Amino acid sequence: MxxxxxxxxxxxxxxxxxxxxxxxxxxxxxxxxxxxxxxxxxxxxxxxxxxxxxxxxxxxxxxxxxxxxxxxxxxxxxxxxxxxxxxxxxxxxxxxxxIQEVTEQFASAANLEATIAVASRGITDVTKALGVAVCLSEGNMNIDDQYNLSSALFSESKKRTSALAHNQSLNDKITLTNTDYWVLTNPILWAEKLVGGVHAYYETKPTDEQKESFSILSSEFSASAEAIRGRTRDLLTLIEIDRSIKAEGNLERILEILLKQMMARVDASIGGIFLLGDANRLVLRAGQGIAGTIEHLKLGEGFIGQTALEEKPRLSWKLEAKFRLGMLEHAQSAIALPFLADGLLGVVVLAHEKENYFYKNSLAFLSLMTGQLTLAIKNAQSYLQSEELAVSEERRRIAREIHDGVAQTLAFSALQLDLVNKLIEKDSEKAISKITDIKSTLRELIKELRRSIFALRPVDLDSHGLAETVRRYCRDYGEQNDVKVDVNIERLPKLSKKLEITVFRIFQEAMHNVAKHARANNINISLIYSSNGNVELNIIDDGQGFDLASVSDRVTTAGGLGLKNMQERVEKLGGSFSIKSQKGQGTSIKTSIPV
Structure with a gap:
């Protein structure tokens, strides 16, 4: 122009x-x-x-x-x-x-290691450097990578990174093996915290253009690496939350686990989960770092109650005194998120003693975690309801068994005794024979009652663990039922509470079926951890067996589980359940559940 x-x-x-x-x-x-x-x-x-x-x-x-x-x-x-x-x-x-091409490669890298590899090569190519080293260290993570550098220069780059961490001055020109090199260094900062450095080496003094290009690329790399680290951490957190929800059936422990994970996500020093209780009051069900004594809050009371009333997330970088109630007594910054499912379920609150501590962009992921928390609470509540239904059903079953079995047998025995009373003077031999029959009936009745009481007695899995509980059960079971029980239990890994309960309930159900129906003399039990990562439970008896088609939907015992329900419970955990039986050939039950 x-x-x-x-x-x-x-x-x-x-x-x-x-x-x-x-x-x-x-x-x-x-x-x-x-x-x-x-x-x-x-x-x-x-x-x-x-x-x-x-x-x-x-x-x-x-x-x-x-x-x-x-x-x-x-x-x-x-x-x-x-x-x-x-x-x-x-x-x-x-x-x-x-520069744009390299930064796009930063953003599209699959993981942090790939981003570092792209950075070391990309900065070398764009700035015409001899080579580039990237040294990164955070917590237990240490990643060092280089492109086109000798071992001596790579070692020197690690020393420069250490000097950065200790606020030591760095020379722009160094001499190694009688050769001069010029070095450009840029720190890697995550959330304003030094976690490493990027070092570019040149055989001649770098131009202003090279310096500017290096500064741009190293800064872009630092931001991209932090973003990837955040995405990876968030993904692992969600996986861990999902695993915790599936593995744990106890609501209190689930709340504690999820609260710790949410606090770790934003580095909060104070945290609590409140659930909505009776009379629309918030009740503290899980807490960390709590200094106050208030464990019940009304809707609209304080920062937490106001969040519950509005049913919207709240972030405060400087809490007013009127909002610092109970656990927030010493807090200055706080985040509160309601969790909803057809209405308010509760509020999770995260806080810190420093002002302006939390970042607003954390709310999106915390809201996602709150959704997982809502799911966990609903699942736990459904689990409790199912347990209550199981208990109610068990009570009805016991009442039915007593009415149909014990009560009728006792009533019949009472009639027999009345008959004996009439016969004792007229026909003493027949009366004695009746008394013998009644004694035999009562002994069988006593055995049946003992079996029911044995099956219904509480089991302390928390104290002994699955393996030892099975051993103790089998020892008492053999004495109680006059059956030889061979037990083979290999060393098991740490199992979740839900998995232990499921395996034991199936084991208990199968053993009670043997005692009640099989008339077996020998039972072989194996509980092992297989090479494919599954817990396998095998129960084989030499009893009379049965026709699967005729009883699979109706056999229930002290646990309240039929054979079909046993299979459904295993399959919900991603496992497999099979049962083989024929009349006169005993029964074999095999269960395999992934850990």
Whole structure:
């Protein structure tokens, strides 16, 4: 544009000069003839005329050509400047394109290690460095990577990173093995915390352009690496939450686990989970770092109660005194999130003693975690309801068994005794025979009652663990039922509470079925941890067996589980359940559940 304006200006000046230059010459000639010559003596007029015209032509020509030469020179200078500027813009465009390409690779990297590898190579290529090293350390994570550096330079880069961490000064020029190197270093900052450094090595002193490119790329890498670290951490947190929800059936422990994970996510020093109780009061069910004594809050009371009343997340960087109730007594910053499911279930609150401590962008992920918390509470409540239904069903079953079995047998025995009372004088031998039958019936009845009581007695899995509880159960079971029980239990890994309960309930159900129906003499039990990562429970008896098709939907025992329900419970945990039985050939039950 500038060059075009110059060309247009030169053209206009030449065009105008075509008119004013002849006019100026004519005026000068007229002025010479009528003014200058008129004042000169006639004898000198011819000499003056010759001198005038001899000077006028060359002078006009010189001035005109000089003017044109100056304009052409300016034109050439402008053209050169424009070409130089174009080259600079082209170079800058290529550099920015290279920087953009590398930063896009940062963003698309699958994990932190891949991002670091892209950074070390990309910064080397863009800044024309000899090589680049990236050293990163946070907590238990230590990742060091380099591109095109010798072992000596790579080792030197680690020392520079250590010097950064200790606020030591760094030299821009170093000498290794009699060779001079220039070094550019940029710290890696995550949440304003130093976690490492990026170091680029050059054989010559880097230009301003190289320094600027290195600064841009290393800063972009730091931001991208922090973002990837955050995404990875969030994903692992969600996986851990999901695993905790599936593995744990106890609501209190679930709340404690989830609260610790949410506090760790934002580095909170105070945390609590309140559930909505009777009379619309919030009851503290899990807490960490709590200093206050208030464990019940009304809706609208304090920061927590206000969140519950509005049913919206709240973030305060500086809590007012009127909001610092109970657990927030010493807090200055706080986040409160309600969890909802067809209405308010409760509130989770995270706090810290420092002002302006939390970041607003944390709310999105915390809300996602709160959704998981809502699911955990609903699942736990459903689990408790199912347990209550199971207890209620068990009570009805026991009442039915007593009514149909024990009560009727006792009533029949009472009638038999009345008959014996009448026969004892008339036919003593027959009365004695009846008494013998009644005694036999009562002994069987006593055995049946003992079996029911044995199956219903409480089991302390928390104190002894699954393996030892099974051993103790089998020892008492053999004595109680006059059956030989062989037990093979291999060392098991740490199992979740829910998995232990499920395995034991299936084991208990199967054993009670053997005692009640099988008439077995021998039972073989194996409880092992298989090579494919499953807990396997196998129970084999040599009893009379049964027809699966006729009883699979109706056999229930002290645990309240039928064979079909046993299978469904195992399959819900991703396992497999199989049972084989034929009349006269015993029964085999095999269960396999992933840990």
């Amino acid at each position: 500038k060059e075009k304006n110059r060309r247009d200006s030169l053209y206009r000046q030449v065009k105008i000069a075509r008119f004013w230059l002849p006019v100026a010459i004519v005026l000068m000639v007229l002025f010479f003839h009528f003014v200058i010559l008129a004042s000169v003596a006639p004898a000198q007029r011819d000499s003056f005329t010759i001198i005038f015209y001899a000077l006028l032509g060359p002078t006009v020509t010189f001035l005109t050509l000089n003017w044109l030469a100056q304009e052409i020179k300016n034109h050439e200078k402008a053209k050169y400047e424009l070409e130089h500027l174009y080259q600079e813009l082209q170079t800058s465009h290529e550099l920015l394109s290279s």
